[in-house]
Amino acid sequence: MSMAQHPQPLRPTARQRAVADRTIKTIGRRRVVNGIMTGVVCLAALVTALPLLFILFHLVKEGAAAVSIDFFTQMPRPPGEAGGGMANAIVGTLIVIGLACGIGLPIGIGAGLYLAEFKATRLANIVRFLADVLNGLPSIVLGIFAWQFLVKPLGHFSALAGGVALAAMMIPMITRTTEEMVRLVPTALKEAAMALGYSRARTAMTVVLRTATAGIVTGVLVAVARIAGETAPLLFTAFGNQFWSMRLDQPIAALPLQIFVYANSPYDDWRRLAWAGSLVLIALVFIISVAARVATRSRVGAGSHD
């Protein structure tokens, strides 16, 4: 060891000794401050997780009892009659989300691809800015917008109007995620495709988008999870429906709307169903996320794509 060359340890200088003395003197106080600060940030971390845990606990406590087979298969019953379920609202929510995805995914992904591939153009800059503004728009405003342009001219509420309102929420989110993910695809990969004689469009579709798929799917999931629980945009669009309806041009039931109505009602049965509905809604969002994640993982790993 190098210490072998210095059998006598070096003597500390006056300054080093002063520092050491101060360290010894203040060590107790510093330990206390360290402990307090650790406690504070730990508490902050706990408080962050607490609302979710609290919500879940409360939902399970209040709603679990009302979640049964009936809840998924039965129609709502009039107040006072025991039992009943939200089959129509569950199906309605799925239909409205499906519509929103059907409209929002192609537009959002297409726009994101444009922003990434033509990033410096004037149109891209304008669209990027507007997408960010749209992203921050209160969701009820989107509901009013859909009402103004779809419900009012057609003369009645409809599932389609609900889908459009939610799609308008999804599009900016998906656009921006797609843009970010596509930008992460290395230029070298694009050039490799171009060098094979791929056109720009083909490169974008078969190489760039496919490489970015996992990231885009994650972004889409976040968007779906967010719109699945939206109530405000559906209030004057999908409107809600006490009866079974799968027609796109008619008012349709949706879980958030049903929860809204039931939770505000004076009937105990209905309020219990509202709890159950909340639980199912959260579970639905959770299942969508997990399922799609699993699906992407296996797809990216797999080989052939003829």
Added chain:
Amino acid sequence: MSLPALQPDPVSAPARTTERRAEPRGRPRLQADCLTAYFGETAAIHDVSFDLRDREVTAVIGPSGCGKSTFLRCLNRLHETTPLAYAKGRVLLDGRNIYASGVDAIRVRKHIGMVFQKPTPFPTMSIRDNVAAGLKVLPTRPSRTETNDIVERALTRAALWDEVKDRLSANATALSGGQQQRLCIARALATDPHVLLLDEPTASLDPISSQKVEELLYELRKDMTIVIVTHNMQQAARVSDVTGFFLMGELVEVGPTRTMFTSPTDSRTEDYITGRFG
């Protein structure tokens, strides 16, 4: 100062060079004629005229930023895919100007293979699909069985077949760096191009993988025109028949590799080769 000891030793290294020179020289397959390439206002290469012959490996050397990669990227019209980039002048492929108006750059690229510095397998595709990627844009798409044959032939030519034949459907990113680079060479060979452009193909590879790629070039040159950009002068000396030296966007000197490395005519070439700059 023992400068000569640091120099590449082209005389003893490629023993095969001697036998090479006995063959008749191939005809010019790709001819750059007064080629100038711009990035916006600035010219990255200036007034370059360079004949690239059949059955020869042409090495392009020069210090960083001298325009050698830009030159290579002009040969298959990839240069112009960069925003604001364009080229003037002519490049003749088998006597036909690929920069003539009405020539489709995308079609040109189908007939010229290219390999890049970093291996660029398509990460979402299997090994087989990577090799077959170029076939999908040919005017006549080969059938599934034909494709399998072509994939096998291309992988064999790229000296990769034995290593991957049992896992063709595995993801291409599972291969090692050196294998990925040979996969990219196989992908470029699958469409059976007459010209292969390589932009520092061994820069990110370990010595053994680099050697494999070099040996591969020696085999491929028997029926192709190969252009390789390289930073490594020993590599240029080992693999090439002809060497072109670029400096600040100009083609300073072209000559048989042996002459270039032993008795270059231009003093700048000599300075670069003896390691006085760059």
